Amino acid sequence: MTDLQPSLAFSLTVKSRPFVGWFLLFAVAMTLFTEASRLALDGLAPGFAARYLIDGLAPRGVFALLGGAGLGLAGALLQRALRNPAADPSTLGIGAGAQLALSAATLFAPALITEARSLVAFAGGAVALTVVLLLSRARQYDPVTMILCGIVVSLVCGALSASLILAGGDYMLSLYLWGGGALAQDGWRDAIVLGALVSGAIIAAFLLRRPLALLGLSDETARGLGVSSGAIRLSAIIVATLLATTITAFVGIIGFVGLMAATLARLSGARTAKAQFLAAPVIGAILLFATDSLVLLIDAVFETSTATGAVTALVGGPLLLWLLPGLPQRPAAAVAVAFRRLARPLACLAGLVALIVLAAVIALLLEPDGAGFLLDIQAVAALFPLRWPRLLAGLCAGAMLAVSGVILQRFTANPIASPEVLGISSGAGLGLAALLVVSPYAGTGAELAATVAGALTALAAILAFARAARLSPDRLLLGGIAVASLAGAGVTLVMARGGPESTRLLDWMSGSTLRVSAGLALGEAALAITLVPLALVAHRWLAILALGPTATRGLGLSPRKAGTLMVTLAAVLTAAATLAVGPLSFVGLMAPHLARTIGFARPRSQIAGAALIGALLMAVTDTAARSLAFPYQLPTGLFAALVGGPYLVVMVLRKPR
Amino acid sequence: MTMPDKPGGFESGAGEAPLFRVEGAGFALAGRVILEPMDLSLEAGCVHGLIGPNGSGKSTLVKLLARQASPHCGRIAFAGKPIADYGDRDFARRLGYLPQTPPPTDGMTARELITLGRYPHHGALGRLSRNDRSSIAQAMAKTATEAFADRPVDAMSGGERQRVWLAMMLAQGADCLVLDEPTSALDVAHQAEMLKILRKLCDDHRHSVVVVLHDINMAARICDRLIALKGGRIVADGAPAAIMRAETLREIYDVAMGVFARPGDGAPVSYVA
Numbered sequence: 001m002t003d004l005q006p007s008l009a010f011s012l013t014v015k016s017r018p019f020v021g022w023f024l025l026f027a028v029a030m031t032l033f034t035e036a037s038r039l040a041l042d043g044l045a046p047g048f049a050a051r052y053l054i055d056g057l058a059p060r061g062v063f064a065l066l067g068g069a070g071l072g073l074a075g076a077l078l079q080r081a082l083r084n085p086a087a088d089p090s091t092l093g094i095g096a097g098a099q100l101a102l103s104a105a106t107l108f109a110p111a112l113i114t115e116a117r118s119l120v121a122f123a124g125g126a127v128a129l130t131v132v133l134l135l136s137r138a139r140q141y142d143p144v145t146m147i148l149c150g151i152v153v154s155l156v157c158g159a160l161s162a163s164l165i166l167a168g169g170d171y172m173l174s175l176y177l178w179g180g181g182a183l184a185q186d187g188w189r190d191a192i193v194l195g196a197l198v199s200g201a202i203i204a205a206f207l208l209r210r211p212l213a214l215l216g217l218s219d220e221t222a223r224g225l226g227v228s229s230g231a232i233r234l235s236a237i238i239v240a241t242l243l244a245t246t247i248t249a250f251v252g253i254i255g256f257v258g259l260m261a262a263t264l265a266r267l268s269g270a271r272t273a274k275a276q277f278l279a280a281p282v283i284g285a286i287l288l289f290a291t292d293s294l295v296l297l298i299d300a301v302f303e304t305s306t307a308t309g310a311v312t313a314l315v316g317g318p319l320l321l322w323l324l325p326g327l328p329q330r331p332a333a334a335v336a337v338a339f340r341r342l343a344r345p346l347a348c349l350a351g352l353v354a355l356i357v358l359a360a361v362i363a364l365l366l367e368p369d370g371a372g373f374l375l376d377i378q379a380v381a382a383l384f385p386l387r388w389p390r391l392l393a394g395l396c397a398g399a400m401l402a403v404s405g406v407i408l409q410r411f412t413a414n415p416i417a418s419p420e421v422l423g424i425s426s427g428a429g430l431g432l433a434a435l436l437v438v439s440p441y442a443g444t445g446a447e448l449a450a451t452v453a454g455a456l457t458a459l460a461a462i463l464a465f466a467r468a469a470r471l472s473p474d475r476l477l478l479g480g481i482a483v484a485s486l487a488g489a490g491v492t493l494v495m496a497r498g499g500p501e502s503t504r505l506l507d508w509m510s511g512s513t514l515r516v517s518a519g520l521a522l523g524e525a526a527l528a529i530t531l532v533p534l535a536l537v538a539h540r541w542l543a544i545l546a547l548g549p550t551a552t553r554g555l556g557l558s559p560r561k562a563g564t565l566m567v568t569l570a571a572v573l574t575a576a577a578t579l580a581v582g583p584l585s586f587v588g589l590m591a592p593h594l595a596r597t598i599g600f601a602r603p604r605s606q607i608a609g610a611a612l613i614g615a616l617l618m619a620v621t622d623t624a625a626r627s628l629a630f631p632y633q634l635p636t637g638l639f640a641a642l643v644g645g646p647y648l649v650v651m652v653l654r655k656p657r
Numbered sequence: 658m659t660m661p662d663k664p665g666g667f668e669s670g671a672g673e674a675p676l677f678r679v680e681g682a683g684f685a686l687a688g689r690v691i692l693e694p695m696d697l698s699l700e701a702g703c704v705h706g707l708i709g710p711n712g713s714g715k716s717t718l719v720k721l722l723a724r725q726a727s728p729h730c731g732r733i734a735f736a737g738k739p740i741a742d743y744g745d746r747d748f749a750r751r752l753g754y755l756p757q758t759p760p761p762t763d764g765m766t767a768r769e770l771i772t773l774g775r776y777p778h779h780g781a782l783g784r785l786s787r788n789d790r791s792s793i794a795q796a797m798a799k800t801a802t803e804a805f806a807d808r809p810v811d812a813m814s815g816g817e818r819q820r821v822w823l824a825m826m827l828a829q830g831a832d833c834l835v836l837d838e839p840t841s842a843l844d845v846a847h848q849a850e851m852l853k854i855l856r857k858l859c860d861d862h863r864h865s866v867v868v869v870l871h872d873i874n875m876a877a878r879i880c881d882r883l884i885a886l887k888g889g890r891i892v893a894d895g896a897p898a899a900i901m902r903a904e905t906l907r908e909i910y911d912v913a914m915g916v917f918a919r920p921g922d923g924a925p926v927s928y929v930a
Contacts, residue, residue, distance in 0.1 A: 341766075410763070413761065413763055537781070537782065538781060540773075540776060540781050541781055543763075543765070543769070543773060544773055544776060546762075546763040546765075547760050547762065547763070547773075548760040550725055550754075550756045550760070551756070551759070551760055553724070553725055553745075554723065554725070554749065554753065554754040554755075554756075554826075555749050555773060555774070555776045555777060555829070556744075556745040556746035556747070556748060556749025556750070556776065556777040557745060557746075557749075557776065558745055596764075601764060602769065
């Protein structure tokens with residue numbers, strides 16, 4: 001059984017003739033590209049066709065090759081420098097950071113974008129990576145923790161970007177689609193710049209290869225051999241970041257190509273640093289070129305417009321899952337966290353209820369612009385039908401997300417587990433996207449069914465995988481993130497189709513409570529009233545499950561049965577809540593943690609406390625989101641993420657060293 | 658696999674089923690045999706010590722006994738009934754298992770952890786009865802854990818933490834305790850203390866104990882019977898006096914060893930020659 005299985009060793013199968021395989025793939029990609037070009041040029045006026053070929057298709061092909069090479073090299077450099085076989089510009093938040101900086105600059109400083117686009121992207125990516133590294137320092141740069149922090153930072157940056165896009169209005173939607181990584185080119189300028197950069201980076205990597213090989217052992221050994229580990233590591237990271245952010249500046253995020261290229265280089269037998277720095281760019285180039293050629297062909301045949309970056313993420317998510325069991329895990333020091341304990345939790349719960357009532361009254365009575373209170377009863381009565389549904393929906397969704405978060409945090413014994421991080425919300429989004437493709441105007445009931453189905457499918461997938469690969473809770477979390485990026489790529493692909501479903505999806509992603517109907521609000525309330533008490537009833541299971549499967553079995557509780565039930569409950573809670581407030585509120589992360597910090601130590605009081613805190617958080621953020629930028633309405637879910645992101649950063653940084 | 662002759666002198670309650678009867682049970686992992694199919698009978702009311710070199714299958718054997726893993730062949734009966742036929746909570750009321758490394762406890766206090774030991778009795782929904790409370794109090798008294806009842810388990814020293822986990826097993830009300838190297842992370846004083854508690858539980862409260870131990874001399878002092886494993890087979894089985902002989906120890910550990918009588922009581926003490 002689980003405990004008896006030694007961790008699966010990360011075996012590197014050295015294939016006998018990998019070069020032949022890669023060359024064949026390149027030949028196939030070339031054929032695809034030629035065929036797609038022929039189809040795309042078919043029927044165009046002769047003069048225009050020639051121009052399109054020379055200034056559109058040809059640079060696109062070259063750009064795909066160069067971009068793939070750059071990302072592959074970036075992946076190999078990061079993996080070497082950070083000693084993390086899952087490092088990649090997209091798993092470390094670099095791409096998302098660059099994208100956020102670009103979105104912000106587009107909105108607030110358009111001049112900067114035209115003048116120094118790459119510089120803006122580099123600054124954003126570097127800041128994001130710095131945050132990730134600072135966060136993972138608390139756990140001695142443990143690879144799993146690092147990727148976890150990287151993806152959480154990506155989520156936060158993504159939420160911020162989406163907020164900016166929504167604040168910028170409809171024309172920014174194209175910016176969002178660009179974020180999916182469309183490789184279309186309109187000349188040779190970008191390709192030439194990138195070509196120069198990639199050549200320079202390859203030379204730099206070549207110079208760094210020996211010291212980086214020594215860093216692979218340990219910092220002490222490297223220092224003992226006279227290598228300045230800090231400077232070498234920093235140089236490698238800067239080169240990689242420069243490559244990744246420049247590519248993001250040109251074409252948006254192309255997820256996971258670096259990860260794939262560096263991993264496949266290792267699997268093809270590139271063992272030494274030198275071999276990897278040569279093989280990873282070549283493999284990356286072939287991979288991205290092949291993917292883009294395929295996308296080009298599909299677009300030519302079906303006359304669609306597909307983002308290549310979303311397609312690479314579709315492949316990269318599963319790859320990350322596959323890599324998971326083999327990631328080395330630094331033995332985590334037993335973290336003795338002394339949580340405060342409330343002497344009288346009931347009194348504190350009552351206080352929270354009072355605060356919620358106060359927040360609700362304020363939400364109903366506040367002037368629309370938040371400058372004062374409505375004084376006459378008629379104005380209150382006039383606004384009441386508009387206000388109570390979103391207030392009620394927010395309260396219930398907040399409570400449900402919080403309870404879901406408590407369950408997941410207890411179950412995985414990990415304080416940064418949450419429905420957002422575990423991919424359950426994204427799974428719900430994919431369910432919704434699938435429904436909207438089939439029937440764009442389905443009602444609330446169908447939407448709820450679809451999100452629940454999506455959330456459960458994502459969860460079932462990740463749990464089945466976790467069981468097959470015998471994942472520890474930490475890795476379960478990372479698996480959830482891989483599922484999240486997979487589902488996110490699916491949603492992006494649906495969104496890129498345009499049409500009514502893309503608007504509805506963007507609406508859902510941003511967590512806008514603006515369109516919450518009375519029916520949806522009542523539905524949310526009914527679900528919350530049914531599901532939250534269920535979690536309260538199961539509080540003992542949560543306490544026992546936190547001890548791990550062996551102790552759980554020892555106490556006569558089947559870890560599989562109890563675990564499945566609890567996690568299913570968490571999935572349904574999440575799906576129901578995201579329908580009202582979107583996938584990215586981070587309330588499921590914050591509320592359980594706040595409850596624990598306040599001193600609700602035992603599962604039962606933590607569930608109750610977190611539910612109330614979640615409801616309170618949502619009520620307050622909803623009121624703030626609708627008043628702060630009046631007459632514009634900020635989407636509540638994203639607004640909450642703006643609070644949740646920094647909270648997460650502070651929380652992880654405060655972890656005991 | 659022939660079963661070594663069962664040494665005489667063990668009081669097997671007349672007509673009473675043995676604590677464990679292992680019949681041809683073995684365990685393999687990914688095609689590699691960890692535990693050869695073996696026959697073994699353990700008696701109630703005794704302290705059984707499992708000894709042997711690293712990788713000999715001791716831990717696997719106790720995991721099979723504690724139902725943490727299922728044997729790939731053969732059968733195991735516990736108190737006369739096939740081990741698989743017990744309900745989850747029913748089994749937990751009869752047998753407590755302490756894994757080699759107890760898991761982190763998520764900020765729980767000692768009292769909260771020990772209280773979880775009553776889960777097999779009250780289940781998910783039942784209230785904590787007076788009976789439950791008195792079992793918890795007794796468990797804490799037997800292990801002398803009252804003094805740090807309200808401290809978080811994760812912040813305790815190894816010896817204290819191990820006693821708290823033992824208290825949780827006792828709160829389960831189980832007569833049979835199965836422990837996997839409960840002393841491996843403790844200093845000598847705490848090792849002796851832990852083993853003294855186990856011995857006392859057996860002598861005063863008729864608990865049956867199956868314990869994996871590394872220190873052969875400690876094992877010889879507190880166990881009624883020693884079972885030595887090597888390469889997944891039982892290579893020696895008998896009273897400590899019968900095992901603590903130079904040639905037997907040499908066969909178990911593949912190292913030349915000697916035995917002398919301890920000054921005072923003459924108990925056998927081994928050393929690497």
